[in-house]
Amino acid sequence: MENFLMQLFNGLSISSILLLASLGLAITFGLMGIINMAHGEFIMIGAYTTYVVQNIFREYLPSSMFSSYFLVSLVASFVVAGLIGLFLERLIIKHLYGRVLDSLLVTWGVSLVLQQLARSIFGTSNVSIDCPQFLSNNFILSNGFSLSYKRIFILVLSIVCVILIAYLMYKTKQGRNVRAVMQNRSMAASLGVNTSLIDAGTFAIGSGFAGIAGAAITLLGPVGPTIGSTYIVDTFMTVVVGGVGRIVGCVVGSGVMGLGGSSFEYFTSASLGKVLIFTVVIIVLQFKPKGMFTINSRALDD
DSSP states (O other), X not given: OHHHHHHHHHHHHHHHHHHHHHHHHHHHHHHHOOOOTTHHHHHHHHHHHHHHHHHHHHHHSOGGGGGGHHHHHHHHXXXXXXXXXXXXXXXXXXXXXXXXXXXXXXXXXXXXXXXXXXXXXXXXXXXXXXXXXXXXXXXXXXXXXXXXXXXXXXXXXXXXXXXXXXXHHHHSHHHHHHHHHHHOHHHHHHTTOOHHHHHHHHHHHHHHHHHHHHHHHTTTSOBOTTHHHHHHHHHHHHHHHHOTTOHHHHHHHHHIIIIIHHHHHHHSOHHHHHHHHHHHHHHHHHHOTTOSSOOOOHHHHO
């Protein structure tokens, strides 16, 4: 029983990472109508940004400050991934709105370019990031059962990010503009909403949250140039199952993919567990083709 509970807890941390990665993807897909296959590479950018920040702290700052590197890397990962996302949106993505097949092919090419750049800069081997001291211990509940602080931290981080993006979407003028563009782009534009600015800002924020997911992944093990490819399929499945453009859909979808996948893996194997969770996704989409939670959106219907 304790082993199963531990597996569920590990699945919960995976769900948290998928949630962080899918938040931006769900909104940008609903807003722009593009399939961003390069979204996983923003996860990679966040992971490597954490690696760079760690090395800066180790080389240039006192050892007493080293443990704080990870908190700085969270902010740096968001900023770096967001700025690169903004640059790509202005350069490439803005020409692909509403062109689903074209966006899939072009962003897949962008993902290959970003992976190769990572190999050229950091090498082909995986790099390791040291867990900060304040996250290196375990919270012991009983004999043989403990929860690692780093996985608890990932869970808390995802909750904070969900609250933050929910506040931005539902309590700010910019968030209302985003929802207006998602529901009816032409009407929002006729009312004076700068849709181009909304697209750019939303894509940058979505990329930034993927960067935070990349920083969180470094707590679980070494990372490499293909780390984004490891998570991109599950991230898309999270969005598809939960429903495009809905935060609650991302929460439920990430739970299905993370907790469901971990449960299946415990009773079967890693490969068969993956097959079973994708089977569940197919069954859900048979009854809910637009996901478990949907919004009425002319942008999505078109």
